[in-house]
Amino acid sequence: MTREPAWNELLLQSEQLIRQQDQGLPLRIERDIRQVEQFSQRLRAKSIRPGGSDYLQDADRLLAQEGLDPALLRRTMQSYELKPRPEDLLAPEAAHSVGHYVERVGQALTVAGLQTSLRGTSLAFDSYMDERMEARWQQEREALFEWTAPYSLPALPLVGPGARGSAAERTPLGSVASGGAARLRGRAAQYAEVARRLNRARAAGEEFPLAAELGAACQAEPGGTERRTSMARVWKVLGSLLPAAQGVPVTAPSRRADALVQAARRCLEEEFEAHMQLTIRNHRSKAALGASPSKLALINAYLRVSLGSREQLDFDEPGGMDTTWHRIYTALRAGLTAEAQQVAATSRTLAGSRSTASAFPAALKEWVEGGRRPLTGATGSSITSEAERLLRDRGLRARGGSSFGHRLACYALLSGHAPAADVLGQISPPVLPTIEDFLWLRLGLVVVGGSSQSLGSGSQQGEVYGLRDLQQYLQQYPSSHYSHAGREPLQYVLVLVLTQQWTEAAAYLAQDPAARDLRVDAVYFCVALTQVGLLRDGAEDATLAEGAVLAGRLVHRYAREFLPVDAELALEHYMLAADAMGGSLEVRGRLLRELLVESRAFGLLLGSGGGGTGTGALAAFFPDAAARGAVLEAVADQCAANGQAEEAVELYMFCGRFAAALDVLCRRVSDAAARTGDAAADGELEVLVARGNAAAAALGSGVDAGSALGGAALEAWEQVKAAADALRAARAGDGSRVLQRLNELAFLPTDAWRVGPCTARAAGLHPALAARLPALVAAAADALAAAGRAPALAALTAYASALAPRFSQADFRHLSLLAAGLE
Structure with a gap:
């Protein structure tokens, strides 16, 4: 009933608007806009609040029942922009009734609110993604710098006469001392x-x-x-x-892994023994070690300090606090197996026990004689059963105090019982206060080559605790x-x-x-x-x-x-x-x-x-x-x-393989001869010829001079030198020198009867000469034409025709023009 006056007022205002429209007067909308804004804000809050996913699922389900695609509708609404005009909402011909008109206004406001909400959600998502991408880029950039400059340490620069402070600190290899030797620091x-x-x-x-x-x-x-x-x-x-x-x-x-496990245990035991001695030195009066202590006295002195009890201990006063399991565990932790056996054999606590604890000294002896590995067979089953009994006996755990944890650790160590070792981490005061204590006990459980199905699995028959189990457990936690x-x-x-x-x-x-x-x-x-x-x-x-x-x-x-x-x-x-x-x-x-x-x-x-x-x-x-x-x-x-090539020549010369060095130099001289014409190329050619002559001289005076390989290398070198000089003279226009070198190139004919032998010889040419063959024929033809030696030019043309695949059409046209000029 409270809403009826407001509804009547809305109907009255609507009728007045319709009359104004009929009279042609401008529309005057008098509404409470705050109501419209509050409605829009409520819609927007509904769409972006944390629990909005439930509403979204309900809406998707209803749309799917009507045969509509919710994802397609959302994409359409995101791109849809509502710009209503007054006539679109208030046109009397479009509204069949006041109720229809009010419904259209509500729909328009709903669509506007949804669009505003989606736009805000999209902007928030884009902002979040930009932040995440920026953070990821920073991480990747730092990782790249770490990898590309891994030795940039201020504490490790090189120092030398020419090193400055800023340059020396950028890299440890940033300066050179006199004589070219680097001087490292640190x-x-x-x-x-x-x-x-x-x-x-x-x-x-x-x-x-x-x-x-x-x-x-x-x-x-x-x-x-x-x-x-x-x-x-x-x-x-x-x-x-x-x-x-x-x-x-x-x-x-497997043997290597087992040896490393035992070595790791010994290393941890040596460190613990050193820790015991340091603790005793720091608390001399409380430890009361004495002048010439034994290993057992060392254990007793350490326990006087570490237990920190105001009670007298049983090894100091009969009837004092029972430390049997403390001493056995401490002796084993320090690798003092003989002392552990001595304590177990002389303990009244173990001797007078009605449980399987009375068999512990014999089991300990068997464990030591077996290489300090988990026991198997009947003894192993008995020790494992006792460890499981200790786990089940909550009353004993409550009454045992600190000795219960040490007792359970000893049984876990001898039996290789992983669940017992897991429980040790929950006992207070802790038996394994440091990571070294934890690793020592776990390594004692390891049987190399075995692997349990899970770290906390039971100790069924045939199931062992492997090295891989320990590694997987440690990998569960970050560095x-x-x-x-x-x-x-x-x-x-x-x-x-x-x-x-x-x-x-x-x-x-x-x-x-x-x-x-x-x-x-x-x-x-x-x-x-x-x-x-x-x-x-x-x-x-x-x-x-x-x-x-x-x-x-x-x-x-x-x-x-x-x-x-x-x-x-x-x-x-x-x-x-x-x-x-x-x-x-x-x-x-x-x-x-x-x-x-x-x-x-x-x-x-x-x-x-x-x-x-x-x-x-x-x-x-x-x-x-x-x-x-x-x-x-x-x-x-x-x-x-x-x-x-240069490095190869140096190494061949050092190794004494002068023929191989000449082979490389022949190729280099051939390539340099093709580029002659400027001062740089001519200078390079002279240097190469000098190095080749040195290699040829070394080959000629060596043991390989008379061999077929050495002779072929020397012959090829002489011909390559002659060919390079001929090409150089041709570019300089010195035909007479070309003809002089032509006499040294036995594979180029100047007489008709030599065409056949030279053609056969061309098949075995050194690759450096074969690569320059067209250029050599062109240079020789130019020199012969200039000298007017038509028969020699004809023999050279026949030679080129016999080796047609090695020559281009331009080469044959050039030879034809030269021959025509002599007719």
């Missing part, structure tokens, strides 16, 4: 010296503790920060792991979880190294923004892994093969940084890059070719001796002259095949 210089010693040891066939030397180099850096100390710890861990890998061939990956949001990036590297995730560790050091100042360390990290085959090309594991590609590319790029400034240091790293790429003769040849071509340091790298007997820097990597010569010959062949 740990980069220490690492480079280690690389030199590594290459010398490998050439001599000696063992070289690379990780230990790199760790010493890292610690020797003056003014090293805490992060450098962390890198030294990484090298120390690698120094503990790599010898285990070296002792097992790469053809036995920031282990590196404290990037503040300690090397903590994550240690986790990867201890769990044998070599490729991931190398990629993190080389590419992750959190490890930006560790790019140089990443290079030598890859070198250390490739030297023992942990990252190798052709590995069965695709991840390791991918890591080998990354390592090779990383070391190669770092080696290229030395090319403009220090060829000898570049050679050291190029050899390391070759090892990372597989170490084949083809790879070494390709990298040596790149080094020689881009550095141009032939004298420094090869030396001054010939026949592969030089004393250059390369001799340090290939002490045997024959092996060095074979490598350089392969490099020279690659240079010749790739069009790098």
Whole structure:
């Protein structure tokens, strides 16, 4: 009833408007516009509020029932713009009644509200997409800069007499000291010296503790920060792991992985023992170690400090707090298995237990004698059953206090029971307070070659916990979880190294923004892994093969940084890059070719001796002259095949292959003769002829002078020289000199009886002469025509006709014109 007066008022106003329209008067619309605005705003809020999706689904369902396409309707409405006129809405002939008129007004307002809402939603979406694209572009740009300039470290510039501050800080290889040798600074210089010693040891066939030397180099850096100390710890861990890998061939990956697992456990145990000693030193009075402690006394002293209990402990006072399981676990954590067995054998707690705990000393002994691997058989089943019982007994967990966690950890370790290890993370106080404690226990559960279906699966018969299970568990969390949001990036590297995730560790050091100042360390990290085959090309594991590609590319790029400034240091790293790429003769040849071509340091790298007997820097990597010569010959062949003629000549001359050098020089002289006419081309031709004469002289005095190959090379060289001089004289218009050289070119006939033999000889011409044959025939024809020697010109024309495929129609027209001029 409250709406009836308003409705009557609306009808009255509408009738007045209709009368005004009939009388021809201008329409006067008197409405409450605020009502219309409020209605439009309500419609717009409905379309953009978070719960609008429900309304949209209902609308789509209703439209689909009417046979309409909702998506098509939305696209149409987005492009539709409503511009109503008063006559469109208020024309009396279009409105059959006042109710119809009001309905049309409501429809118009609805459409306008929907269009406004869609336009606002579209603008908001476009703005959001622009922001996301801008953020993505920033990330990709930073990643590109990281990859293209990975060694731009302010702490690692080169220093030299001509280096300025700004230039030296842009790149570690940005300046050159006197004599062309680069002087590195910081740990980069220490690492480079280690690389030199590594290459010398490998050439001599000696063992070289690379990780230990790199760790010493890292610690020797003056003014090293805490992060450098962390890198030294990484090298120390690698120094503990790599010898285990070296002792097992790469053809036995399971044995190698098992050896690395055991080495990782020993490394963590040694670190924990050092932590115990440091803790005791920092709390001497509370630890009460004594003057000449044993290992068991060391464990007791550590527990006095770590437990922090006000109660007396049982090993200090009878009836004190029971520490049996604490001492057994601590002894095992430090790798003191003999002390753990001693505690278990003499414990009254275990001896007087009515449960299977009384059998624990015997199980512990069997575990130690079995190589500290999870027990199998009847003993393993018994220990596993006890671990599962402990998991089910919530009352024991509540009563046991801190000893329950240590007891459960011992049973999990001996049985390889993964669910028990999972529960340890939920116990308070924590038994595994650090990531090192966690990794030590998990590595103790690992059986190499096995894999459970899931990390938290039960311990059914035949199910074991594999290394891959541990790796998958660790990969569930991002790197920031282990590196404290990037503040300690090397903590994550240690986790990867201890769990044998070599490729991931190398990629993190080389590419992750959190490890930006560790790019140089990443290079030598890859070198250390490739030297023992942990990252190798052709590995069965695709991840390791991918890591080998990354390592090779990383070391190669770092080696290229030395090319403009220090060829000898570049050679050291190029050899390391070759090892990372597989170490084949083809790879070494390709990298040596790149080094020689881009550095141009032939004298420094090869030396001054010939026949592969030089004393250059390369001799340090290939002490045997024959092996060095074979490598350089392969490099020279690659240079010749790739069009790098100058480099090929230098290498052939150094190797003593003068015939091959003459072959390359013949081609170069032939090409230069085709370009003669300016001072630059003539100067190049003279230089090439001088180098060829030196090679010919060396060949003539060598052991190959009398061989068929040496004789053919010398003959071809003399003819190429004569041909080049003839072409040069022809361009200068010196016909008499052309005729003189024509007598030296035995494959060009000047008598009719020589046409046949010369045609047969043309089939075996050197490629350098065959390429210039049309030009030589044209030059000889011009000289013979100028001298009026028609019979010789006719013989030359017959020679060209016999070799028609090698000549063009223009060549034959030229010969015909010359012959016609002599008639």
